[in-house]
Amino acid sequence: MKFHFFVSFVTLISAVFFKLSKLEILFILLAITLVIVAELINTAVESAVDLAMPERHPLAKIAKDVAAAAVLVTAVFAVAVGMIVFYEPVDRWLTQSMDNRTEVSPASIWLYLALVFLTVIVVETRFSRHRWLRPSLWTAVAFSLSTLLSLVVMQTLAVLLSYSLAFLFLIHLYRRRNRSLAALLTGAVTGTLITGLAYALNAV
Numbered sequence: 001m002k003f004h005f006f007v008s009f010v011t012l013i014s015a016v017f018f019k020l021s022k023l024e025i026l027f028i029l030l031a032i033t034l035v036i037v038a039e040l041i042n043t044a045v046e047s048a049v050d051l052a053m054p055e056r057h058p059l060a061k062i063a064k065d066v067a068a069a070a071v072l073v074t075a076v077f078a079v080a081v082g083m084i085v086f087y088e089p090v091d092r093w094l095t096q097s098m099d100n101r102t103e104v105s106p107a108s109i110w111l112y113l114a115l116v117f118l119t120v121i122v123v124e125t126r127f128s129r130h131r132w133l134r135p136s137l138w139t140a141v142a143f144s145l146s147t148l149l150s151l152v153v154m155q156t157l158a159v160l161l162s163y164s165l166a167f168l169f170l171i172h173l174y175r176r177r178n179r180s181l182a183a184l185l186t187g188a189v190t191g192t193l194i195t196g197l198a199y200a201l202n203a204v
Contacts, residue, residue, distance in 0.1 A: 136187030
């Protein structure tokens, strides 16, 4: 649920940034509500099934799978709404940014990735006692690559798809419970900011 609320927050901030219409915001709110409601129902079903039937049972598995599938369907709907609603605003923003575009060389790509890697290592070492402050290297690299792809291609569909894949990877890591949500999100922000900052400095 924490991740859903974070994505909802980022989506609403983006809606304000791109000055979406009331109808577009309404669709976004509908998608967010459906995902959260589906997740709540899924949690309720799983808890009820575990309480009523602690041992393994085929029907219990079906109930859990169907509830999880409902969450997946609403999530796909939310992604589709986001792609449709944000496509034109992002496209306009990228078109305006094309005037100040700087070519990204292969050497620069490796340099940006090295900067991200070193930043994560330094932060990991500096905040070794505070696990929640230590960014995930995996999400840092994933979002750095998404940012690089966006800067190289500068096409709306490529930008949306690359960041969608990065977010899916983040969700996968979160569900595996290898790192906390804070660490994964910190890694994502670190990778995006370091890459964007390095690109901006290179363009000066």
